[in-house]
Amino acid sequence: MQKRRQAISSTAVHAILFSYMVIALWPIFLTIINSFKSRKAIFRDPLGLPGADSFSLKGFEKVLLRSDFEIYFMNSITVTVATLVLVLLLGAMAAWALSEYRFKGNTWLGIYLAIGIMIPIRLGSVSLLQLIVDLNLANTLTALVLVYIAQSLPLAIFILSEFMQQIPKDLKEAARCDGVSEYTIFFKVILPLTRPAIATVGVFTLVPVWNDLWFPLILAPSKATQTITLGVQQFIGQYVTDWNAVLASLTLAIVPILIIYILLSRHLIRGITAGAVK
Amino acid sequence: MGASGGKLSRFPHHVWVFLAPATIIYTLFMIYPLLDSIRLSLYTTDGTGAYHFTGLANYITLITDPQWSDAFWNALKNNFIFFCVHMLVQNPIGIMLAALLSLPKLTGRTTYRTLIFMPTMLSVVIIGFIWQLILSPLWGVSESLLTFIGLADWFQPWLGQEGTALLTLSLISVWQFVGIPMMLIYAALLNIPEDLTEGAIIDGANHWEIFWHIKLPLILPTIAMVSILTFVANFNAFDLIYSVKGALAGPDFSTDIMGTLFYRTFFGFQLQLGNPTMGATVATMMFGVILVGVLFYLFVLQRKLRRYAL
Numbered sequence A: 001m002q003k004r005r006q007a008i009s010s011t012a013v014h015a016i017l018f019s020y021m022v023i024a025l026w027p028i029f030l031t032i033i034n035s036f037k038s039r040k041a042i043f044r045d046p047l048g049l050p051g052a053d054s055f056s057l058k059g060f061e062k063v064l065l066r067s068d069f070e071i072y073f074m075n076s077i078t079v080t081v082a083t084l085v086l087v088l089l090l091g092a093m094a095a096w097a098l099s100e101y102r103f104k105g106n107t108w109l110g111i112y113l114a115i116g117i118m119i120p121i122r123l124g125s126v127s128l129l130q131l132i133v134d135l136n137l138a139n140t141l142t143a144l145v146l147v148y149i150a151q152s153l154p155l156a157i158f159i160l161s162e163f164m165q166q167i168p169k170d171l172k173e174a175a176r177c178d179g180v181s182e183y184t185i186f187f188k189v190i191l192p193l194t195r196p197a198i199a200t201v202g203v204f205t206l207v208p209v210w211n212d213l214w215f216p217l218i219l220a221p222s223k224a225t226q227t228i229t230l231g232v233q234q235f236i237g238q239y240v241t242d243w244n245a246v247l248a249s250l251t252l253a254i255v256p257i258l259i260i261y262i263l264l265s266r267h268l269i270r271g272i273t274a275g276a277v278k
Numbered sequence B: 001m002g003a004s005g006g007k008l009s010r011f012p013h014h015v016w017v018f019l020a021p022a023t024i025i026y027t028l029f030m031i032y033p034l035l036d037s038i039r040l041s042l043y044t045t046d047g048t049g050a051y052h053f054t055g056l057a058n059y060i061t062l063i064t065d066p067q068w069s070d071a072f073w074n075a076l077k078n079n080f081i082f083f084c085v086h087m088l089v090q091n092p093i094g095i096m097l098a099a100l101l102s103l104p105k106l107t108g109r110t111t112y113r114t115l116i117f118m119p120t121m122l123s124v125v126i127i128g129f130i131w132q133l134i135l136s137p138l139w140g141v142s143e144s145l146l147t148f149i150g151l152a153d154w155f156q157p158w159l160g161q162e163g164t165a166l167l168t169l170s171l172i173s174v175w176q177f178v179g180i181p182m183m184l185i186y187a188a189l190l191n192i193p194e195d196l197t198e199g200a201i202i203d204g205a206n207h208w209e210i211f212w213h214i215k216l217p218l219i220l221p222t223i224a225m226v227s228i229l230t231f232v233a234n235f236n237a238f239d240l241i242y243s244v245k246g247a248l249a250g251p252d253f254s255t256d257i258m259g260t261l262f263y264r265t266f267f268g269f270q271l272q273l274g275n276p277t278m279g280a281t282v283a284t285m286m287f288g289v290i291l292v293g294v295l296f297y298l299f300v301l302q303r304k305l306r307r308y309a310l
Helices: A002-035 A039-044 A058-066 A069-100 A106-118 A121-134 A141-164 A169-177 A182-193 A195-211 A214-219 A228-238 A243-275 B013-040 B057-064 B066-101 B109-121 B124-135 B141-148 B165-177 B179-190 B194-202 B207-218 B220-234 B239-245 B258-267 B276-308
Strands: B043-045 B051-053
Touching: A002 A243, A002 B066, A002 B109, A002 B124, A039 A243, A058 A069, A058 A243, A069 A106, A069 A141, A069 A182, A069 A195, A069 A228, A069 A243, A069 B013, A106 A141, A106 B013, A121 A141, A121 A214, A121 B013, A121 B258, A121 B276, A141 A195, A141 A214, A141 B013, A169 A182, A182 B013, A195 A228, A195 A243, A214 A228, A228 A243, A228 B124, A243 B109, A243 B124, A243 B179, B013 B276, B043 B276, B057 B066, B057 B276, B066 B109, B066 B165, B066 B179, B066 B220, B066 B258, B066 B276, B109 B165, B109 B179, B124 B141, B124 B165, B124 B239, B165 B179, B165 B239, B179 B220, B194 B207, B207 B220, B220 B276, B239 B258, B258 B276
Parallel strands: none
Antiparallel strands: B043 B051
């Protein structure tokens, strides 16, 4: 009796979770399958999988022909990778200094650097645009990288310094006894040890930067510097009625993030779970 | 203890080298623009581009001049509705999913968790367009789905009607971001020590009673944190409305929120020219709203909850 009731309730739990999973994935799935269909099939049978008679790559051909998708893609990769590398390096250096050395104003500097976790950088856009224009950086990828570094550093420093506090003292002390410089300790001993946290910080930095619309729109909207999110947004605005092209451009924008997510989801989830403990 | 020999008064050069790059970039591209925006909101520009100090005149215009205040109060009201929908729909669903995921001996836990979180990773722009297609009467996907479950009459062009557009957009955003409360609350539930629940199980309590009476009170601090994260994100939202409804946030401004109002004020639209100082004023108002929320969380919610939890 007890067993049977448990079996029923466990079925109910799976039913709810499975239904919600379908709700979460179905729209994405629908977009991807329809991007591989002919225009006729998209409208005649939107819910069907692409088959021999309905399969078509027309949408992708149009997107690649009519837009500079390769350029958007390269721009996004350049901006994201440059931001990621610099945030990890500069963030780790600052986190190390904050968690390892005692100096005047240590606590205050920590609080100062943490303000950006809660206050969105977007609210400073009016002055930020002026600053970027004054620095002659309007419509450059450099402008985006600088702003994204500033945006991502607070959380990166926060996560990395929590992590660095847990590095065993013996490791650092042993190196110091050998008379090694503080720089060597950081680059040869500490940085390699931070690798597990780096994956977490990486995902938290990468996703908002890759997905951002606001700063590409106001700081670098020129044809040559559009990122993929802005490029897709503009392309769809121009070809709203061309369903093949719209669905194909959406699919092209979704797939890279899905691949990265599937590769890194373990780290991301571990990062969220560990962060929430505090 | 500063084993590096750093006495409190000394500031050795390597500490300086480690801290300077991050602090300089952060100060120049984040803190300075935020403060300078607040300063700009106290100025006005004339045709020549010169700036004149006007004190709080921009704020008075924004709040009382009908040409501005209608748009401002409308955007603020819509933004609160946007936030309330997230609090009433997104967070309860997130809590429910987290509670189910944390049940003992659940098979397929990782798969569910990973897949339900997936939409959260995608760009808001992409999500906006996907739903625009799905809800489009032209394509008819939602209509045929509703017909399938016998609710064909229910279908309406929800995104195009003044009365339903904002609610629909809020629910699209809820759909995308439900993964965040789910993950954070799931993590908090996993952290509850088992001996706290074991006693209740021996006493014959079921999972529902254990969740309601033991686990829920313990995760209140996490729920408060999720709420403030939702608040900040909602009052800073822009991308979804802009990609689905454009800068004009139609129909007839019924989906206008603070982010789209800020964009229009700053860059201009149709016949109205962009106005950087009024833009800075709108941004500072958003800053104020977010700051009030964050301070309320830090000094009221967090303190109160910490007293009860653990």
